[in-house]
Amino acid sequence: MNPQPTSMMPIPTPQIRPLLERYGLRATRQRLGLAKLLFGKGDRHITADVLAAEAHGSRIFASLATVYNVLNLFAEVGLVRSFTVEGKTVFDTNTTEHCHFYFEDTGAIQDVLDGKFAGQFVAPEGYEIAKVNIVVRLQRKQDPRA
Amino acid sequence: MNPQPTSMMPIPTPQIRPLLERYGLRATRQRLGLAKLLFGKGDRHITADVLAAEAHGSRIFASLATVYNVLNLFAEVGLVRSFTVEGKTVFDTNTTEHCHFYFEDTGAIQDVLDGKFAGQFVAPEGYEIAKVNIVVRLQRKQDPRA
């Protein structure tokens, strides 16, 4: 089940390369590196600039423009999903239909787990639903004695 | 019930002035004019630049910066509601909790009427829901023979 490293492969590069190829994408250094960061630690919500910074910290060099290009490309082919919060584009490695909590105090983003939202939207005649974007903005509950 | 125009008031300025005052806002020329445009024709979804253009067309002069200031102010006090689509801030005169259709082909925005979405979100401990933002993006249904 667990695919063994083919030969001596010092860096734990998982099945990222075949993943990219499966989506018809050329496996470039930057794409491999960014994909590893994106998919290597479970589900993530990340903006382009944060991913770029993280990449630099991991000695994966990709310009901010390239990070944008790669993320947009990944979003197009369906490897990630994107939505906007606070004027910033957030890329989500969880591509299933789900909602998000946005914590206004910390800026954190979290999947709504139980989120049994009745995504029962009926598209008007001639249209189909391309995407449903749901963000629940949260603020810290203020002290009753104010 | 219908308050009569106080004196000779050629322009049909409805109860906009008291509306602003009720929200603690000074009734300036620009605010009155913009509010008239906003609330004079039923529910609207409008961006700052479009409202500015409309204002100019109606001989109500307000700079784009002022339109932004006024709309943001209106949103703060609860006269309008705002959300973001396609990187642009849309101001909605309907302040009730509701969802929106965004037509990707035309750019139009429409309230989801029946929208019986189960807005049953439970905020995490210590937080309360500040706002729920739901946009259903629609694309024209493509022809089966492609």
Next chain:
DNA sequence: CTGTGTGCAAACTCTTTGCATAAGT
């Protein structure tokens, strides 16, 4: 009068783009 709002232009943030260079198959 006194404080608040407005206009203008410049600043700002996030994102995209053009073009020469570098890398992938």
Next chain:
DNA sequence: ACTTATGCAAAGAGTTTGCACACAG
């Protein structure tokens, strides 16, 4: 080799801000 990506810096869109002047109460 031949094509496609990348990097850089500049352009672009939308929104905000600083400051002098104008207006509302």
